[in-house]
Amino acid sequence: MKKYFLYLMLFLFTVSCSRKEHPVVSFYYWKTNFSLSKLEKETVEDNAVQKIYIRYFDIDLHPKTEEAFPVSPIHFLEKPNIKEIVPVVFIKNKVMLKSNLDIEKLAKQTFDFVNLINTKNGFSCNEIQIDCDWTLNSKDNYLQFMEAFKRMSNKKLSATIRLHQIKYFEKTAIPNVDSGVLMYYNMGNIAVNAPNSIYDRSIAERYIKSLKKYPLALNFALPIYSWGIHIRNNKVIGLRSKMSVLDLQKDKKFTLEDETNFVVTTSNYRNGTFYKKGDELKIEAISKKDLKEMAEDLSENSAVQPKEIIFYDLDEFNIKNYEKTIFEQVVSCF
Incomplete structure (x- = not known):
C-alpha cells in the first residue's frame, strides 16, 4: 500500500505541474519607425503575443535651454495588429536630477504628448510605462513625477525597475x-577585459535573492539583443548596436580572433562608423542557455510568478539568432 501511495502522489504532482500556467510572451519595440517585417509578424503570431510595449519617445534636457523636451518620437508606418499597446516613455535620469524641475508641468507635457501620438494614430491604451533609472539623488523628483503622472493619466501605470x-x-x-518590470540585463561594466556586460550571473546573484522581499508585483524583461564594444589602443571608444558574431563573420574586413573577439584587418566604414585597421570588436550576446538560466534563477527567487516575460526587443536582427521556439521554452521555465 505504501508503494502505491507513493506512485499516486507522484502522479498527482506530475498532473499539477503540467497544469501550471506559465507567463505569457510580450515584447518591447524600440525603433523610431513602427513597421514589422515578415519574421517579426510571424514571431508575434507564433507566440500568441497580446501586448507590445512600444517606446513612444525619450525625454532629455535641451542642450541650450536645459528644459526637458521629447526626443525621437515614434512614427507608425503601419498599425500594430495586436490586442494591446503600452506606450513607454524613457526619461533620462539627468532630467530628474534637475534641481528646479517643474514636475507638474513635465507630467502634463508627457501625458499630453502620449495622447497626441495616440490620437494621431487612432489608438487607445489602458496602461502607460515610465522607464527611468532613478538614483538616490533623483529619487524625490522621480517619485513626485510618478505621483503626478498617475493622477493625470488615470490609467494603469507601470515602471521599469533595476536590480539595485x-x-x-x-x-x-x-x-x-x-x-513593475525588472530589467534583467545591462548588469556589468562596458570594458575591455570585463565579462559580458549585458548578463553576468555572478553579478545577478548579488541582488536576485532580494526579489522575495520586494513588495511590488513584477514582470521580467529579458534581453535578446547583441552589440559590439569598439576598442582602439586597448581603450573602449564606443558601443555599436546590432552586431553579432555571425554577422561580422560575413565581412572580410573583420577577422575572428576567438569566440567573441574580432580584429579589423582593413580600415573601413560600417553603418556610418569608421573602423581603423587594428581596432578590436568584442561581441556581447545572449545565448539560449543564458536565457533559460535567467528564467530558472528568477523563477526560483520570485515570491510570486510573473504574468509576463517581456523580451527586449522585437527586431528581426535579434530574432534570427534563435530557434523558433525559444520564447516558449523560456517562459516554460517559470
Whole structure:
C-alpha cells in the first residue's frame, strides 16, 4: 500500500505541474519607425503575443535651454495588429536630477504628448510605462513625477525597475505604480577585459535573492539583443548596436580572433562608423542557455510568478539568432 501511495502522489504532482500556467510572451519595440517585417509578424503570431510595449519617445534636457523636451518620437508606418499597446516613455535620469524641475508641468507635457501620438494614430491604451533609472539623488523628483503622472493619466501605470532598486528598495523607494518590470540585463561594466556586460550571473546573484522581499508585483524583461564594444589602443571608444558574431563573420574586413573577439584587418566604414585597421570588436550576446538560466534563477527567487516575460526587443536582427521556439521554452521555465 505504501508503494502505491507513493506512485499516486507522484502522479498527482506530475498532473499539477503540467497544469501550471506559465507567463505569457510580450515584447518591447524600440525603433523610431513602427513597421514589422515578415519574421517579426510571424514571431508575434507564433507566440500568441497580446501586448507590445512600444517606446513612444525619450525625454532629455535641451542642450541650450536645459528644459526637458521629447526626443525621437515614434512614427507608425503601419498599425500594430495586436490586442494591446503600452506606450513607454524613457526619461533620462539627468532630467530628474534637475534641481528646479517643474514636475507638474513635465507630467502634463508627457501625458499630453502620449495622447497626441495616440490620437494621431487612432489608438487607445489602458496602461502607460515610465522607464527611468532613478538614483538616490533623483529619487524625490522621480517619485513626485510618478505621483503626478498617475493622477493625470488615470490609467494603469507601470515602471521599469533595476536590480539595485530591488535590493536597496528601502533607500531607493518604490514608485506609486500598479506594477513593475525588472530589467534583467545591462548588469556589468562596458570594458575591455570585463565579462559580458549585458548578463553576468555572478553579478545577478548579488541582488536576485532580494526579489522575495520586494513588495511590488513584477514582470521580467529579458534581453535578446547583441552589440559590439569598439576598442582602439586597448581603450573602449564606443558601443555599436546590432552586431553579432555571425554577422561580422560575413565581412572580410573583420577577422575572428576567438569566440567573441574580432580584429579589423582593413580600415573601413560600417553603418556610418569608421573602423581603423587594428581596432578590436568584442561581441556581447545572449545565448539560449543564458536565457533559460535567467528564467530558472528568477523563477526560483520570485515570491510570486510573473504574468509576463517581456523580451527586449522585437527586431528581426535579434530574432534570427534563435530557434523558433525559444520564447516558449523560456517562459516554460517559470
